[in-house]
Amino acid sequence: MLKGGLIPNRIYLVKGGPGAGKTIFSIQFLYTGVKNGENVIYVTLEEPTEEIKENMKLLGMNLDEYPNFHIIDASPTGKLAIFGDLFFRDFSPDLQGLRTALEQALEQIKPSRVVIDPITMLELAAEKEIEYRRNLLIFFQMLKKFNVTVILTTERTQESAEDFLVSGIIELLNYEIQGKTIRGIRIRKIRGSDFDEQIRPYRITSQGIEVYSEERLFT
């Protein structure tokens, strides 16, 4: 569908509602990298590390097997929590803390792939839209200093500020048809590349996400 994959060293957004497969999708992206011997960083803002590791094991991905798979736990129960006790108070020091921690990790680990899952939390941590946009821009500027391909995930399915800042958007769409969930993947934009514009079906199986790139979702 991407006609050759993601263009490296750019920032991409994966959008999808709850359970659409954003976490699985982005970890598969990183897993492919570590299997190639690359260093990767996964920043979790929602699910605790242990839970993610357990879930991924069931999909055939043992993250502990790869020392170059680095996880930054910024989930509510993790060390770098941007929420926790500070919920509904002033988050900015924590956001700054997260950015600094990530920047340090990027300098030390020199990863080729990074995932931040989901960035929705950064939005919630901002009091105003303008503050969120500013934080996002600072985040992007920081990421752009490094040679790294980044996937950000978001639960926001409607158009928003980050859509215009990223180089590409992939949507995980879930439809309910006759009481059954039908899953479709669509590439919304990839700057600098041609791509398949059709919505294609995908499934989440015991092997992870499988895209049926020749099939049509609707006939």
Ligand SMILES: Nc1ncnc2c1ncn2[C@@H]1O[C@H](COP(=O)(O)OP(=O)(O)OP(=O)(O)O)[C@@H](O)[C@H]1O
């Ligand atoms: N072992 C498995 N076998 C088959 N399907 C699975 C398995 N594990 C998870 N799934 C499917 O994947 C979904 C969860 O995927 P994932 O955690 O990537 O979604 P998400 O978009 O990150 O959700 P959230 O917004 O809640 O973080 C489950 O709802 C289920 O449908």
Ligand SMILES: [Mg+2]
């Ligand atoms: Mg998730």
